Amino acid sequence: MKAVVKTLFALMLIISAGTVQAELVKKSKSGICHPPASSYYERTKNYQAFDSVHACIQSDGRLPKNMSSFRSIAKAEAPARHTARSGYERSKFGHGWDDADGDCQNSRAEALITASTTTVRFADERRCRVVTGRWISMFTGNVIQNAGDIDIDHVVPLKWAWDHGASSWTKEKREKFANDPVNLIPVEASFSKDQHRIGKALLL
Template structure:
């Protein structure tokens, strides 16, 4: 005997309504379940294995590097080459109006941890933090120069695409929320713990003007720079594009 299951009319009507709306999320959300926003956010960047990290470009994403990578959210060399070819080429923009204060950093990430301490924990080994989330011990290997460090105070958190470089290549026209996302991006390969010496040597220079002294890092550096510039729709100069191509050519595939 086949049992008949009665579905209340209200439930049936609600189900039909959701189906017609394309399986939208709760009230106030879009089809992807996220609240609508008028603020521009960077396009999702596939990870090295072809997946897409959640909420790219937003503080608190908490992305983790893939196996063999020092940075999260890196696309493959092949994808990086495609994205590099698609980037708009333009002359270096003006620094008029620039200030680091226009890029809010370091943002709070919860549990008393700001973005700096979050990256130190992510990029180190055996990292121990105090009650205020400050790293008090650990080990870090700096990608740019290959130096091993055991004191957190000797590490800087580098913006892969420096804030000033971002300003010159498109960020001058962003709103405050987008600049904050750019300065605290934990999902794309925009933040990395490196030695203070290598970070300060780099300054705000683009790849044609500064390259990591450790050439073994060039593949990741080129992939990371291209990933970030593509996601945030920033421009590149011709010399910058040429050097990025050279860096990507060091990748095994």
């Protein structure tokens, strides 16, 4: 498991390569935004994290009184960050699951086969569509045996990737990323997207 986590973390770093990343901005419980230059930055332990001063202020945060100069930074960030984060569409990462090796099993089927703790059963003799197996959710520990109850989720979400550099990739590279088995995990279809996101954050 540790090796998987390290691989996924490295994947996130690769996605971020070549983009300018702002340092973490901490919003305290009192609503004050502390960028790294704030004298209270290291002392702020309980906080909500933001990736820019602008984002923190937009969430109804405010800067320390002695750091009013950062307001100009926040204003300057706004147009550039809005442009960088616009235009995401799922279709820009391909339409559905790909069968890159042409073996009849698309990336969803291959993810199910790899993650199953027992031999999977297929819908027919062509062995294309997986119908049963045994999957253990890394988020809840639940055991799922019906493939129809499984969603294949992206550990690094596609929109996150788009916002952090994938918007400049070729369509072929985005499709390959969306179908990369290292970035795919089976989860309960009934498990909400918000819970997926929280689970990913805890995993990474």
